[in-house]
Amino acid sequence: MELCIDQNVLDRFPNLNVTKDNDVVRVKFGESGNNSDFLFPLNFPLHNLDNLSWAMIDEIGRAGKAKTFFALGATKKDYMKNGFVVEYQIMDFDHDDLADDSGKAPISWDMVALYKDEIYMKRNSESSCWDECDGRTFLNGEFYDNMSDELRAIVKPVWKLTANKNGEIVKSKDYVWLKSEKELYGRTFYSNDGEGYWYALFMQENFPWFKLNGDNEKDWQWLRSVYAGNASCFCRVYTSGAASYNYSGFSRGVAPAFCT
Known part of the structure; x- marks a missing residue:
């Protein structure tokens, strides 16, 4: 089996370091040392982000590469401290204004299903x-x-x-x-x-x-x-x-x- 990453992606992102070790793809992005392991094939844009850490997703977003690496609607789970497992989906890129007025937030996320508890608004x-x-x-x-x-x-x-x-x-x-x-x-x-x-x-x-x-x-x-x-x-x-x-x-x- 071959590593299924489009060469155009590799050419466009020289800081993306991809290696293969015993059928596991290891991806290092940038200089932070954050690594994520993927069972291959790895095809961009990604639709399921559960194998990426939130830190790596953030790093890719801050580098301005989210729209290339991640598909609209891509999902990722979060394991909340109260025991609830929630799944989020990407609903847009570069849409919302950051509150520090430094530009747009790279990724906007929406909960796929409803939260476990209902609430009242007032x-x-x-x-x-x-x-x-x-x-x-x-x-x-x-x-x-x-x-x-x-x-x-x-x-x-x-x-x-x-x-x-x-x-x-x-x-x-x-x-x-x-x-x-x-x-x-x-x-x-x-x-x-x-x-x-x-x-x-x-x-x-x-x-x-x-x-x-x-x-x-x-x-x-x-x-x-x-x-x-x-x-x-x-x-x-x-x-x-x-x-x-x-x-x-x-x-x-x-x-x-x-x-x-």
Whole structure:
């Protein structure tokens, strides 16, 4: 068997050191010494990243090579401290603005299925918005704290655009967040306009906008968009994948997102 790496890839990335040892491909990228082992054949772009460390994914991203090495929709598991095994997927490259204003985050990630616990966006459905809601506090607190240390080490805070209670677009600094209606559907149904831009993953024809829960059933999921004209409600995704909304005090599923 031969090492299945396109020579064009090797020519374009002189810092990529690839060797083969007893049917294992060893890849070293850059000068950090991070290595990842792959059972070959190894074909780019990669669709399953479970054999790569989060550190190496970050290094490739920071080198500006993520879009060449990784496929849109490529997946990787993370083993959370609370015992939950979560799978993430790449939903875009160079999409979100870094909160330190240094440019774009190389990779934006979306949870493939819903998180194990449902949450409410605002207790008792008081008037609220993403900047003030309990859902945001949970995601950037308890959820973020339960990510693996390796993943937390490379998560990059980004600016997210969301309407406040008055319908004015404001930006918040988030490590973990939910997609807006515009980011998922590429348009607005019940939310205010201006809440970011359509992610490339969801532009694909016949992409299933719904999410499955732990019982492998289609289930509701919250979005971060407040319902335009009624700040007691947030937008959500119906079990069919259609746009919907609900009072924020109801318990619904979430599919957290983040950037590396």
